[in-house]
Amino acid sequence: MNFVQRLQLVQRKANSLxxxxxxxxxxxxxxxxxxxxxxxxxxxxxxxxxxxxFVCAYKLNLSFYECLxxxxxxxxxxxxACIPEEIITIGDAKRGDIGNSSAMYAKALVDDYxxxxxxxxxxxxxxxxxxxxxxxxxxxxxxxxxxxxxAKDFQYLKVKxxxxxxQVIARVKKWNTQKNCGLVVGATRPKELQxxxxxxxxxxxxxxxxGAQGGDLKAAVRFGCxxxxxxxxxxxxxxxxxxxxxxxxxxxxxxxxxxLRDQINAIREKYF
Amino acid sequence: MNFVQRLQLVQRKANSLxxxxxxxxxxxxxxxxxxxxxxxxxxxxxxxxxxxxFVCAYKLNLSFYECLxxxxxxxxxxxxACIPEEIITIGDAKRGDIGNSSAMYAKALVDDYxxxxxxxxxxxxxxxxxxxxxxxxxxxxxxxxxxxxxAKDFQYLKVKxxxxxxQVIARVKKWNTQKNCGLVVGATRPKELQxxxxxxxxxxxxxxxxGAQGGDLKAAVRFGCxxxxxxxxxxxxxxxxxxxxxxxxxxxxxxxxxxLRDQINAIREKYF
Numbered sequence: 001m002n003f004v005q006r007l008q009l010v011q012r013k014a015n016s017l018x019x020x021x022x023x024x025x026x027x028x029x030x031x032x033x034x035x036x037x038x039x040x041x042x043x044x045x046x047x048x049x050x051x052x053x054f055v056c057a058y059k060l061n062l063s064f065y066e067c068l069x070x071x072x073x074x075x076x077x078x079x080x081a082c083i084p085e086e087i088i089t090i091g092d093a094k095r096g097d098i099g100n101s102s103a104m105y106a107k108a109l110v111d112d113y114x115x116x117x118x119x120x121x122x123x124x125x126x127x128x129x130x131x132x133x134x135x136x137x138x139x140x141x142x143x144x145x146x147x148x149x150x151a152k153d154f155q156y157l158k159v160k161x162x163x164x165x166x167q168v169i170a171r172v173k174k175w176n177t178q179k180n181c182g183l184v185v186g187a188t189r190p191k192e193l194q195x196x197x198x199x200x201x202x203x204x205x206x207x208x209x210x211g212a213q214g215g216d217l218k219a220a221v222r223f224g225c226x227x228x229x230x231x232x233x234x235x236x237x238x239x240x241x242x243x244x245x246x247x248x249x250x251x252x253x254x255x256x257x258x259x260l261r262d263q264i265n266a267i268r269e270k271y272f
Numbered sequence: 273m274n275f276v277q278r279l280q281l282v283q284r285k286a287n288s289l290x291x292x293x294x295x296x297x298x299x300x301x302x303x304x305x306x307x308x309x310x311x312x313x314x315x316x317x318x319x320x321x322x323x324x325x326f327v328c329a330y331k332l333n334l335s336f337y338e339c340l341x342x343x344x345x346x347x348x349x350x351x352x353a354c355i356p357e358e359i360i361t362i363g364d365a366k367r368g369d370i371g372n373s374s375a376m377y378a379k380a381l382v383d384d385y386x387x388x389x390x391x392x393x394x395x396x397x398x399x400x401x402x403x404x405x406x407x408x409x410x411x412x413x414x415x416x417x418x419x420x421x422x423a424k425d426f427q428y429l430k431v432k433x434x435x436x437x438x439q440v441i442a443r444v445k446k447w448n449t450q451k452n453c454g455l456v457v458g459a460t461r462p463k464e465l466q467x468x469x470x471x472x473x474x475x476x477x478x479x480x481x482x483g484a485q486g487g488d489l490k491a492a493v494r495f496g497c498x499x500x501x502x503x504x505x506x507x508x509x510x511x512x513x514x515x516x517x518x519x520x521x522x523x524x525x526x527x528x529x530x531x532l533r534d535q536i537n538a539i540r541e542k543y544f
């Protein structure tokens with residue numbers, strides 16, 4: 001089973017395009033957890049337990065773990081162990097290095113932590129991305145148009161009359177021989193998302209930026225999905241995991257996840 | 273003291289532009305070390321002890337540590353503790369994320385590990401780079417032209433008649449308000465290096481790719497230095513740290529480092 005098929009399977013089974021960003025900030029989790037031995041792990045474990053029927057994926061932005069020091073890598077591993085096998089796990093690492101160094105990063109993220117998918121920065125080109133694509137059942141979402149203000153510094157520069165991100169996408173299409181490439185396009189970029197989906201009708205698109213970043217949910221679903229209303233992976237982080245800062249955080253996250261799933265499914269019903 | 277001044281100081285004191293890449297691969301270090309509790313740390317400690325008078329910097333490519341698992345982050349910390357204060361330590365992490373996530377990476381690399389400098393990927397633009405530039409005495413080397421084959425996929429694409437990497441450099445010049453920006457240009461790209469030095473006469477340039485990758489040392493020195501014959505940081509990794517695979521590895525690394533320093537200084541004498 002290649003990565004696209006894995007994603008389709010879980011999206012159909014859960015009837016959900018929701019991905020939860022487990023970008024857990026120790027300063028924002030409920031007071032009552034902070035005295036535990038590993039508050040971040042306990043928080044993640046409970047969020048996963050309360051939301052796993054309603055999602056197709058969990059995404060861990062590794063910056064949130066790297067900054068906690070050495071033991072946090074163990075937390076990443078233990079968090080992944082809490083996630084049911086069929087749900088897609090995304091190591092949002094945005095790595096990218098020269099070939100042999102990228103192979104080392106892939107050794108960690110792909111072989112050791114065994115993320116179902118990673119995010120990869122394209123600037124260093126083909127040999128930097130290849131190690132993340134070595135296994136057909138593990139995908140890589142390559143950054144195309146990001147959700148942040150700095151996206152405009154380079155990603156929109158015109159190359160032969162077309163923005164740089166389209167050059168990236170043209171290359172990614174060539175790298176996609178095993179059907180395990182995806183793209184990252186921010187929900188704050190609805191016009192670009194529409195354009196990208198036309199260029200890659202069958203490729204998974206990871207869409208961060210709904211929720212706290214204020215991206216357009218309707219556009220994310222309408223323009224991000226393939227013709228079957230699938231293969232958009234819509235990530236929400238803070239708006240779900242911090243839906244409540246009190247001891248009812250699991251219930252609040254659960255309700256928020258169901259609401260987001262239902263909103264997305266209503267938009268899918270309308271357009272697909 | 274800003275980052276440029278720090279670099280100048282150590283380059284003058286050591287009379288050296290050599291940076292050693294501590295990209296330590298556990299499968300390549302001498303047999304006799306492998307039974308120790310932490311072979312990588314012991315290898316690094318001895319290499320540093322044997323070479324520290326002859327270098328201006330040590331660079332740790334974090335991919336080599338990330339792939340060893342959790343305890344390797346402790347090895348990074350302990351390795352840094354072996355390096356004398358005045359020598360520049362470079363966290364070669366090639367990170368880059370949206371603003372708040374980049375801030376988390378910087379929290380780890382800049383505030384916690386306290387690298388003197390980091391390497392940063394420019395694709396996500398200004399807000400992704402800014403957290404690595406917050407302290408004037410800590411620098412960021414932004415990827416411009418990398419040494420690998422994939423460099424040609426995007427970095428050379430023409431934007432308004434000039435390659436993309438020149439657009440990157442134009443932005444980096446604007447970000448350099450605290451004199452702590454640098455660039456990465458591979459030694460395998462001598463023509464581009466010459467061009468880059470003309471555009472940024474006063475900026476540090478980190479030049480990987482001499483040694484095992486076969487880059488042109490003469491060009492790296494002649495074109496990479498500023499008008500005083502300084503501010504090029506010439507990185508060699510494998511050719512120094514694996515100069516011998518036997519128990520004489522420290523002596524061999526020491527000799528190789530002195531030789532490289534002397535070769536570089538001979539070229540500096542000739543051209544500056």
